[in-house]
Amino acid sequence: xxxxxxxxxxxxxxxxxxxxxxxxxxxxxxxxxxxxxxxxxxxxxxxxxxxxxxxxxxxxxxxxxxxxxxxxxxxxxxxxxxxxxxxxxxxxxxxxxxxxxxxxxxxxxxxxxxxxxxxxxxxxxxxxxxxxxxxxxxxxxxxxxxxxxxxxxxxxxxxxxxxxxxxxxxxxxxxxxxxxxxxxxxxxxxxxxxxxxxxxxxxxxxxxxxxxxxxxxxxxxxxxxxxxx
Amino acid sequence: xxxxxxxxxxxxxxxxxxxxxxxxxxxxxxxxxxxxxxxxxxxxxxxxxxxxxxxxxxxxxxxxxxxxxxxxxxxxxxxxxxxxxxxxxxxxxxxxxxxxxxxxxxxxxxxxxxxxxxxxxxxxxxxxxxxxxxxxxxxxxxxxxxxxxxxxxxxxxxxxxxxxxxxxxxxxxxxxxxxxxxxxxxxxxxxxxxxxxxxxxxxxxxxxxxxxxxxxxxxxxxxxxxxxxxxxxxxxxxxxxxxxxxxxxxxxxxxxxxxxxxxxxxxxxxxxxxxxxxxxxxxxxxxxxxxxxxxxxxxxxxxxxxxxxxxxxxxxxxxxxxxxxxxxxxxxxxxxxxxxxxxxxxxxxxxxxxxxxxxxxxxxxxxxxxxxxxxxxxxxxxxxxxxxxxxxxxxxxxxxxxxxxxxxxxxxxxxxxxxxxxxxxxxxxxxxxxxxxxxxxxxxxxxxxxxxxxxxxx
Numbered sequence: 187x188x189x190x191x192x193x194x195x196x197x198x199x200x201x202x203x204x205x206x207x208x209x210x211x212x213x214x215x216x217x218x219x220x221x222x223x224x225x226x227x228x229x230x231x232x233x234x235x236x237x238x239x240x241x242x243x244x245x246x247x248x249x250x251x252x253x254x255x256x257x258x259x260x261x262x263x264x265x266x267x268x269x270x271x272x273x274x275x276x277x278x279x280x281x282x283x284x285x286x287x288x289x290x291x292x293x294x295x296x297x298x299x300x301x302x303x304x305x306x307x308x309x310x311x312x313x314x315x316x317x318x319x320x321x322x323x324x325x326x327x328x329x330x331x332x333x334x335x336x337x338x339x340x341x342x343x344x345x346x347x348x349x350x351x352x353x354x355x356x357x358x359x360x361x362x363x364x365x366x367x368x369x370x371x372x373x374x375x376x377x378x379x380x381x382x383x384x385x386x387x388x389x390x391x392x393x394x395x396x397x398x399x400x401x402x403x404x405x406x407x408x409x410x411x412x413x414x415x
Numbered sequence: 416x417x418x419x420x421x422x423x424x425x426x427x428x429x430x431x432x433x434x435x436x437x438x439x440x441x442x443x444x445x446x447x448x449x450x451x452x453x454x455x456x457x458x459x460x461x462x463x464x465x466x467x468x469x470x471x472x473x474x475x476x477x478x479x480x481x482x483x484x485x486x487x488x489x490x491x492x493x494x495x496x497x498x499x500x501x502x503x504x505x506x507x508x509x510x511x512x513x514x515x516x517x518x519x520x521x522x523x524x525x526x527x528x529x530x531x532x533x534x535x536x537x538x539x540x541x542x543x544x545x546x547x548x549x550x551x552x553x554x555x556x557x558x559x560x561x562x563x564x565x566x567x568x569x570x571x572x573x574x575x576x577x578x579x580x581x582x583x584x585x586x587x588x589x590x591x592x593x594x595x596x597x598x599x600x601x602x603x604x605x606x607x608x609x610x611x612x613x614x615x616x617x618x619x620x621x622x623x624x625x626x627x628x629x630x631x632x633x634x635x636x637x638x639x640x641x642x643x644x645x646x647x648x649x650x651x652x653x654x655x656x657x658x659x660x661x662x663x664x665x666x667x668x669x670x671x672x673x674x675x676x677x678x679x680x681x682x683x684x685x686x687x688x689x690x691x692x693x694x695x696x697x698x699x700x701x702x703x704x705x706x707x708x709x710x711x712x713x714x715x716x717x718x719x720x721x722x723x724x725x726x727x728x729x730x731x732x733x734x735x736x737x738x739x740x741x742x743x744x745x746x747x748x749x750x751x752x753x754x755x756x757x758x759x760x761x762x763x764x765x766x767x768x769x770x771x772x773x774x775x776x777x778x779x780x781x782x783x784x785x786x787x788x789x790x791x792x793x794x795x796x797x798x799x800x801x802x803x804x805x806x807x808x809x810x811x812x813x814x815x816x817x818x819x820x821x822x823x824x825x826x827x828x829x830x831x832x833x834x835x836x837x838x839x840x841x842x843x844x845x846x847x848x849x850x851x852x853x854x855x856x857x858x859x860x861x862x863x864x865x866x867x868x869x870x871x872x873x
Contacts, residue, residue, distance in 0.1 A: 271726075288705045353741045357760055398744060399755025399794070401737055 187302060189213040190231040192222040192248065193264065194240050202235070205291045211298070219243035223251060231259050233301055235294075238265040238276065246279045253280035260301035264289075296351070312347040315393040315407040317386070319347055328389040338363055339382045342375075346395065346405035355402035379403055423607070427600045435592055443585040447577055454573040458565070462545045463530050465492065466563040469502060475553035482512045489515075497572075501537055501564040507557035521546045521560045540566045606632050610639065622650040662825045663711050666836055670707065673700040703836075710838040713774045714824070717845040730769055733762025733797045736804060739776045740795050743784060751790045754780075758797035765802060765870060767850045775846040776804060778839040779866050783808035785835055787863065802870040809863040818856045843868070 189206065191213045193199035199215045206213040214229070216222045219240045226234075234252070238245035249261060260282040265272065273284050282304070283297050303310075312319045316329045324340055326333045335343065345362055346354055359375045383395045396404045469492075472483050482504055493500045493515070501516035519535045525548040535544050543565055548558040613625060624643040631639055674697060681693035737756055747754035765772070776795065783793040787808030796805045813821055813828065820826050824841040840854075843866070847854040852870040859865035 288701070288708075353744065355737070396748075398741075399753060400758070401740060401744075401754075401756045404744065 187211050187232050188229070189298070190222065190225055190229075190234045191215045192219070192235065192240070192245070193217065193237040195237070202291075202294075206295070206298075209295055217241070219245070219248045222248055226252060226255075226257055233298055234259050234261045235298070236261055236263050236281070238263060238267065238272070246275060249276070249279045249281060260304060262294075262297055262301060312344070312350075314347060314350050314405060315391065317391050317393050319344060328386070328391045331389070333385065333389050335382070335385060338378055339385070342378050342382055343405075346403060350405050353398055353402045353404045358402065424600060424604050427604075428597065431596045431600070432593060435596065436589065439585055439589050439592075443581055447581050450577045450581075451574060454577075455570065458543070458570055459532050459545065462532070462543065462563055462565055463547065465500065465502070466530065466545050466547045466561045468492070469504060469561050469563065470547070470549040470559070473504075473549070473552050473559055475551075478553055480506055480512070480551055480553040480559065484513060495565075497568050498566045499540070501542070503562045505560040505562075507551055507554070507559060512559070516564070518544070518562050518564065521562055525558070525560065527558050535564065537564055542566050543570070603632075607635060610635050614642065622646055622653065659714075659824060663707075666707055666825060667704065670700045670703040674704070707836045707838075710778075710836055710842060713771075713842050714838055714845065717771055717774070717842060717849055727766055727768055729764050729766050731762055732765045732772075732802060732804065733758055733760065735765075735769055735772060736762070736776055736795055736797050739773045740780060742777065743780045746781070747784055747793065750784055752784050752787065753792045754784070755792070755794045756796070757794050759799070762797040763799040763802040765850075771846045771849065775843045775868065776806075778843045779804075779806040779868075782806075782835070782839045782866075783810070783864070786810055791863075804868045805865055807859040807863060807865040809859065812858060812862060812864050813856055821856070822854070840866075 187210070189211050191199060191202055191206070193202065193215065194217050196217065199217060203213050203215045213235075214225055214231075216225050217240075219242050222236075222240075225231075236245050236249060240248065245263065245265070249263075252261070261280065262283045262285060263276045263281045264285055264287060265276070266287045276284055282301055285294060285297060310321075312321065317326065319326050319340075321344065324337075326335055326340065326343065341363060342359055345359060356372050356375050359379075360370075360372055363375070363378070364370050379395060379397075386393060386395070393405060393407055396406055398404065469482075469484075472488075474481055474483050492502070501518065503514035503516070503518045504512040505521065506512050516537050518537065522531055522533075525531060525546060527548050527550055530545050530547040532543065532545050535542055544562055545564075546560065546562045548560050551557040551559050610631065617625075624646050625639050677693045677696035677700060681690055681697060684690040684693055736758070740754065740756055744754060780793065780795055783806050787793055787810035791809045793806070793808045796807075797803070798805070817828050821828060822840050822844050825837040826841075827835065827837040840856075844854045847868050850870065852868050855867045855869065857865050857867065
């Protein structure tokens with residue numbers, strides 16, 4: 187995975203380059219808009235991290251030039267300005283995501299991972315910790331061992347996996363499980379989730395479902411699933 | 416559309432001068448007309464006297480009407496140093512008894528002893544004529560018509576004399592009154608000029624109120640008072656901002672100092688374990704500074720002066736609240752806090768700036784997690800009618816005596832001990848106020864703090 191890092195602050199650019207290298211990304215760092223355009227013309231990048239405040243031109247301008255040249259690599263904008271209109275401006279110009287300075291390295295990496303994954307098809311295997319789910323064959327494996335789940339349990343798990351790291355509301359799960367005319371109610375969701383938690387715990391998964399009171403459920407790594415809700 | 420520049424002085428002068436000139440001109444016309452009229456009346460009477468004198472010379476002589484007019488009488492009668500006099504006497508049958516000029520025919524409908532005056536032309540000279548019918552001495556049922564005419568030289572001379580007096584007099588009055596008006600307008604407006612000069616030369620750095628308000632005219636006093644009020648408010652806001660900036664700079668010093676200490680320590684440290692530990696402190700200090708910077712920015716953005724930059728929209732408060740609450744999930748997990756939402760799936764619609772309301776909710780939740788109980792419970796709730804957001808924890812609570820002060824920027828309760836910067840509640844109150852909402856701090860039963868933001872009550 188090769189990334190292009192466009193950041194005019196040398197300190198920050200260097201720090202980011204090293205941090206990304208620690209996580210296994212090869213990142214080329216450039217400091218001006220012109221250098222960035224040259225680098226993109228010379229090599230193919232899977233992802234671009236772009237600072238908006240560049241010395242020679244505006245980052246949004248660089249982004250527009252890139253997009254007009256048909257470069258489709260995902261672009262993550264980094265900026266110190268977090269006003270809504272700046273965000274909208276960046277996204278309108280063709281950016282895929284937006285992160286405000288200062289930020290956690292972990293968050294930047296998570297966003298980059300998400301961006302790189304976005305190109306994958308919906309049928310690609312969903313993974314978290316030691317569990318893997320293949321949407322096409324609807325098979326779930328934990329530590330390589332196949333685990334038997336009912337269709338609805340699998341549907342709940344898929345929903346949580348697709349939005350891993352985010353809280354999924356009970357209502358959302360309910361809407362995706364049942365059609366309008368069904369007379370099931372929200373407590374059915376609780377039943378499925380608690381069954382799913384038990385099964386995950388029993389198979390030795392290092393992934394668990396955390397309950398947030400009144401908010402919903404979140405699939406996370408290193409969360410013991412045997413807690414009672 | 417460009418408005419033509421208007422000057423009070425010009426407007427006052429034109430609006431006073433034009434009516435003044437018109438009135439004086441009309442007055443002159445009127446007095447001239449009157450003088451002329453009375454002059455005419457007097458001359459007309461003399462003319463009639465002549466006609467009456469002529470009538471007394473009529474006599475009946477054996478039933479025959481004769482005019483007894485000696486030559487000397489005619490001469491005396493016609494003598495005038497300026498004008499020429501003409502006369503004509505016609506018998507009832509229309510026969511000319513006497514005449515020294517070709518008169519126009521006398522009016523037909525003359526009543527006896529009712530003189531009639533008219534203008535005519537005799538031998539190329541404009542004349543004034545009086546025609547009068549008198550009973551004939553020969554036959555009282557018939558009338559003799561007497562006409563006397565006089566050229567108009569005396570009358571024209573009278574007009575000239577009146578003009579010679581009236582015109583210069585009117586011009587003098589006009590000049591005098593115009594001068595008084597100019598003086599009154601100019602001297603009255605000079606105090607306005609003076610105020611304008613003072614305002615023009617105002618030094619905006621000093622923010623000192625304008626003086627001598629008492630001596631100013633009562634029309635300008637409200638203006639000066641308003642300007643002084645504005646100056647006072649600006650200087651208060653200025654002072655508050657300067658205090659805030661100074662406070663903020665001091666607040667940044669502490670984490671900066673920690674950052675420096677731990678960085679230097681990390682650089683010196685050879686033991687990898689202690690090196691990593693020092694770096695952890697560096698990260699903590701950086702996180703604090705990051706938090707503080709963010710809070711300062713939010714405070715600025717929610718301040719009164721940036722009201723015009725707010726982008727207000729309608730949105731579902733419950734959606735926004737849940738979404739913002741989710742951001743605090745990991746912080747809550749770190750402090751082993753049970754974070755929850757209490758309220759309807761679809762909440763009340765609120766008109767506001769979503770980004771700022773997120774900050775408000777975030778600050779309340781952050782405070783509850785930070786100053787609540789480790790392993791405790793924090794609940795964010797939304798209630799309709801009146802639209803309310805509340806955040807409650809089961810921590811130590813805020814003493815009643817502290818509840819006002821915790822809303823002040825940078826104030827932190829003595830026991831708080833957390834690593835906050837003391838801006839959270841100040842920001843929350845500011846944002847609530849921007850949305851016409853009131854922020855209330857109360858007890859959460861059986862223990863803890865409950866902060867309510869009630870909309871539509873500000």
